Amino acid sequence: MDDLVLQTITRILMPFIQVYGIFVIVNGHLSPGGGFAGGTILGASVILYALTFNVGAAEDLYPDDLAEAVESSSVLIFVLVGLFAILMGANFLTNIGIFPSPETGTLFTGGFVMPLTLAIGVKVASTVITLFTHLFGEKKP
């Protein structure tokens, strides 16, 4: 698709969509939202980019190498956070008592909840984008 109006509006809208997605992810433990919802918003911005420009441009924006690294590392972070509790002498994925948790309502409250939400959000965004670009850019027989 080659539409100047759509492309200009997409260029203007994309940062706002992405900032909103990051807000939903990072504030997921304080306000409604979380990793899955925010990651989908974040991925939707790149899907919008792929629809208004072309799939190749979106793949240049988010290449497969980066997708592989993000997908692997976010699951690895999840498992390592869980194993850290075992290292400290508690059960797998134990939170309070192992990880520091400042006063309720602040950004870094809740121990590992915020880092895990961040990992989930980045992973969901990566999955949505990679699935879309590969399924949409498939070779036609």
Added chain:
Amino acid sequence: MLRQIAATILILLLGTVLLYMTSEMPRFGDPGNPSNNELSARYTDEVIEDVNVPNIVTAIITDYRAYDTLGEATVLFAGIVAVLTVLAAHSDVGRGTKKDG
């Protein structure tokens, strides 16, 4: 023709059974429902002591049931591995060229 009649009778029978089962279900919003047990009250009452997070949904997803979420992330990982394995060979298509669809 006979097959269609048999299928219709079977579907009607099945629908009757399902409707009958639905009528036996607990009333919507009844405080005595099995779903309104002490578990949800436990979550809403002690989420601050347990997780120290105001959003109970996130607390359940990433703390109480973090193991389930780990499995969910693994499902996403397996899905993306499958897609990259099967479709990554075609990823050069569409790069820089104009899409016809």
